[in-house]
Amino acid sequence: MIIRFSPADLKLVSLARKPDPMWEIALSLHVLHKSGGSPDFGGWRGFAKEVVKADARVRDCALQLGRLCPEAEYFPDFLTPVTATHSLRHGIQAVSATPRELMSTQFSRTSGPRGRLRADLCDGDEQARRYLAGALMTYYNALIRPIATEVVACAEADWAIRRQAFQTDGLAGFFRTFPAEQLRWQPPFLHVRAPECELDLGGRGLTFVPSYFCWGQPAALVEPADRPVLVYPLVPGVRAPIPAEPKGDALAGLLGRARARLLTALDVPRSSARLAERAGLAPSSVSEHLAILRAAGLVRSERSGRSVHHALTEAGASLLGAQDPLGERPGSGLAATPR
Known part of the structure; x- marks a missing residue:
């Protein structure tokens, strides 16, 4: 991915301090449904699979959400709305309010099994929208909320490193905290290891958001947005492994x-x-x-x-x-x- 910054965009860059709960739901689904990735995820994956095995409702939610949000170069942007930076509740409300036409357009770009829920959402079924909202909340409460304190603590450690670099050398210093294979700054272009596309910010700026569950390469909103977002992995070494039996909620x-x-x-x-x-x-x-x-x-x-x-x-x-x-x-x- 190549992101073009105008002089105005450089003044409109912001660095979020904590992960976005909607992105953590989406990216944790990818971790849950695959066996690879960082060994740091092993404890959480074991914990999550035990919960899924024991609770039929959580199991169904994880299955249905995994079908809507497959691990691929693209998954529907409406599942990680920009307004989610306010709270989990606002994020779920934004997902529920997504126009049917936009859902259909974004689902058409994804691969994998379609499933009944996807079809019902594309048809504008209100019961399917209510199920989706409930599934997002159920999944979060069962599998993310019990480790929220640990996730935020890791993000705070990442923040301390990025903030020091930013305060010392501005955006150029912030960009240098990333491995060159993930992100490289060649003004006015930011080269990002992400699915191939070009993004002209056009005076909208860019928000950088850390993520505990992001692994390997950053993730970004592909569709045009009022405020483009780039979600990035934590600095190597600050992601503390979640034990197989978290301290819990x-x-x-x-x-x-x-x-x-x-x-x-x-x-x-x-x-x-x-x-x-x-x-x-x-x-x-x-x-x-x-x-x-x-x-x-x-x-x-x-x-x-x-x-x-x-x-x-x-x-x-x-x-x-x-x-x-x-x-x-x-x-x-x-x-x-x-x-």
């Missing part, structure tokens, strides 16, 4: 796994039936767990006609955000000004 340790699943499923207010479906729990047990969460001041419930809708309280939202440093909101980065 502290929220589950605090509240119990079922109540933690309910809390994380309340990314938006939901009825009892929708909440049970999203959390993968029996409706009878949901009522009992919600009563405990209400008593703890973490959830509020309101009746609307025949339905009861539930939402996080401020305390519940704060607790949920504190337990997930990756999915809630990436940290602030640097606006890059060239030397």
Whole structure:
């Protein structure tokens, strides 16, 4: 890939401090469904496969998402929307709002099995859109959230190295932190080891985003975007291996796994039936767990006609955000000004 920078683009480069949760979902799917890659992924892959084996809902989500997001030179850009840099919830909302025509166009460029879900999404089926949103959240909560603290810590170590180089020698210093075979700066062109294409930024700038699960070569949005994004692997040596048995989700340790699943499923207010479906729990047990969460001041419930809708309280939202440093909101980065 060759990226052309104008003088205006050089003033519009920004360096994100944390990974983007939507990119981590997509790239971790590639790690999960292949056997190669860095040995650093061995522990996480073992952990993930145990979870997938034990939980039919997670297994189905991983399978369906893997079909939509194959490991190839191209996978649909709408699965990693630029607006995902706000939070996991905003990213999933952006995916759900993707126009049917854009989904169809991008899916037509992918290889691999088509599957019923892909066909239904291309047909504009609303149930398929709801399933996709739920699958993304379920996959993240089961396989990414338990290691979010470790992922962010590795990204912070990468950030410290890149930031020092940037502050010392501007963008040229930042670019030199990458192996030459991954990225090479020859003003006004940035040569990137990525699928062959040319990208003229045209005054839109470029955002660099680190990724724990990116391996071998950077990844980029191929379709035109208001704010192009280049996702890159961490500096060699800072990606700490995830053990086969991660420390786990502290929220589950605090509240119990079922109540933690309910809390994380309340990314938006939901009825009892929708909440049970999203959390993968029996409706009878949901009522009992919600009563405990209400008593703890973490959830509020309101009746609307025949339905009861539930939402996080401020305390519940704060607790949920504190337990997930990756999915809630990436940290602030640097606006890059060239030397």
